[in-house]
Amino acid sequence: MTALKKTAREKQLLEKARKYLPGGTLGNLGGDTVIARGQGSRIWDTSGNEYVDYLLGSGPMILGHAHPEVVEAVRGQLESGTTFFANNEHAIELAEEISKAMPCAEKVRFCSTGTEATLYAMRVARAFRRRDKILKFEGGFHGMNDYSLMSIWPSELKPFPQPVPGSSGIPKAVQETMLIAPFNDLETTTAIIDRHHDELAGVIVEPFQRLIAPRPGFLQGLREITTRYEIPLIFDEVVTSFRFAYGGAQEFYGVVPDICSLGKAAAGGYPLTAVAGRDEIMAHFDAGAVESDDFMPMIGTLSGNPIAAVAGLATLKVLKRPGTYDRMFGIGWQIRSRIQKLFDEAEIPAKVVGEDVLFDVYFTGEDIVDYRSTLRADGQMLNKFNKLIRERGVFKGSSKFYLSAVHGGDDVERTVSAVKSAIEELTK
Numbered sequence: 001m002t003a004l005k006k007t008a009r010e011k012q013l014l015e016k017a018r019k020y021l022p023g024g025t026l027g028n029l030g031g032d033t034v035i036a037r038g039q040g041s042r043i044w045d046t047s048g049n050e051y052v053d054y055l056l057g058s059g060p061m062i063l064g065h066a067h068p069e070v071v072e073a074v075r076g077q078l079e080s081g082t083t084f085f086a087n088n089e090h091a092i093e094l095a096e097e098i099s100k101a102m103p104c105a106e107k108v109r110f111c112s113t114g115t116e117a118t119l120y121a122m123r124v125a126r127a128f129r130r131r132d133k134i135l136k137f138e139g140g141f142h143g144m145n146d147y148s149l150m151s152i153w154p155s156e157l158k159p160f161p162q163p164v165p166g167s168s169g170i171p172k173a174v175q176e177t178m179l180i181a182p183f184n185d186l187e188t189t190t191a192i193i194d195r196h197h198d199e200l201a202g203v204i205v206e207p208f209q210r211l212i213a214p215r216p217g218f219l220q221g222l223r224e225i226t227t228r229y230e231i232p233l234i235f236d237e238v239v240t241s242f243r244f245a246y247g248g249a250q251e252f253y254g255v256v257p258d259i260c261s262l263g264k265a266a267a268g269g270y271p272l273t274a275v276a277g278r279d280e281i282m283a284h285f286d287a288g289a290v291e292s293d294d295f296m297p298m299i300g301t302l303s304g305n306p307i308a309a310v311a312g313l314a315t316l317k318v319l320k321r322p323g324t325y326d327r328m329f330g331i332g333w334q335i336r337s338r339i340q341k342l343f344d345e346a347e348i349p350a351k352v353v354g355e356d357v358l359f360d361v362y363f364t365g366e367d368i369v370d371y372r373s374t375l376r377a378d379g380q381m382l383n384k385f386n387k388l389i390r391e392r393g394v395f396k397g398s399s400k401f402y403l404s405a406v407h408g409g410d411d412v413e414r415t416v417s418a419v420k421s422a423i424e425e426l427t428k
């Protein structure tokens with residue numbers, strides 16, 4: 001296998017990146033490649049290497065790169081204005097579409113990143129419940145706000161429900177406002193909620209945590225106990241909205257939360273996310289609907305900007321066409337089942353974990369059911385695998401294969417043959 005070519009131009013850019021960007025990166029994927037362009041399911045780096053892309057910008061490019069209908073919608077809006085900091089037709093239409101799609105979304109408030117959406121989702125739960133504490137799950141990822149960073153990827157495993165900060169710079173006081181539970185363990189979670197229900201403002205969960213599907217009954221159990229104590233249940237659907245189903249994980253798993261955050265696919269790669277939920281709760285964003293002490297301002301320069309809104313509307317229009325999800329799940333199934341077979345045949349203990357539109361390999365023979373079980377998988381082996389398939393023209397993030405609606409048969413074949421060759425290298 002020949003190494004990827006690296007032109008002088010790409011080397012020069014990487015040097016410049018190291019000089020001007022902390023760590024030589026944008027904070028996201030590692031700084032060894034400079035991407036030049038993307039089209040459909042493929043991306044090219046600055047040296048001209050072509051890859052089948054499963055990073056998809058960390059998820060938003062659910063229609064692939066530069067989808068013609070999204071490009072046309074954005075181009076059409078560009079000459080009519082970029083942002084107004086005021087109501088605009090497209091944001092209103094997008095709010096209606098989201099509300100019709102997502103079962104819990106009676107009202108929708110836009111912001112620009114998932115980090116903001118989950119921050120506001122937790123805050124509105126506090127405003128509504130008039131309590132301070134939020135329960136989140138160990139290993140659950142809700143972006144980079146101070147609360148979400150609790151027990152996001154702890155190396156120290158403390159007894160539940162104690163939180164471990166996942167970043168420096170967070171005030172100690174934040175730890176006192178968060179309780180941590182193990183995903184997929186309804187018994188322990190229920191015991192924590194039973195003990196702390198009177199302090200709890202809300203429970204936030206990724207209904208599909210990273211790559212881990214909820215066990216049958218887990219989300220239903222969370223719904224029941226939060227309903228019993230009248231604690232708002234928040235689904236972080238930044239990843240799952242419009243991906244697992246048009247109505248997100250709440251449709252896919254058949255459990256309706258009180259509040260959700262959504263993003264990524266919802267705006268087709270443009271900066272727009274949202275917090276949505278039941279009328280009674282969303283009323284806290286409306287100065288006319290609640291007492292002044294209960295009002296929660298939410299101001300954002302780019303909130304509901306029409307460029308992102310038209311991109312979102314165009315994306316949703318394509319996703320809504322009959323057969324789109326069946327096709328996307330079908331292609332994903334082919335890839336993940338064939339990868340699993342290759343590992344099984346090579347007798348490498350590895351599991352392809354997730355749903356057909358979002359999965360990855362864990363190098364372990366054990367079941368992956370929660371954060372602590374992910375730690376028992378061989379992370380170094382995964383890094384090696386990622387590098388080997390990258391060298392063979394398959395681009396993914398450190399821990400996910402995202403599928404798009406435009407991945408097709410040729411992508412499947414290229415991916416399977418790259419994985420086959422990578423496995424041969426791994427077993428040498």
Ligand SMILES: Cc1ncc(COP(=O)(O)O)c(C=O)c1O
Nearest residue numbers: 113114115141142143236238239
């Ligand atoms: C489940 C989930 N919530 C929130 C976020 C944060 O979104 P953003 O990166 O737009 O701030 C992410 C980002 O990957 C996510 O996966």
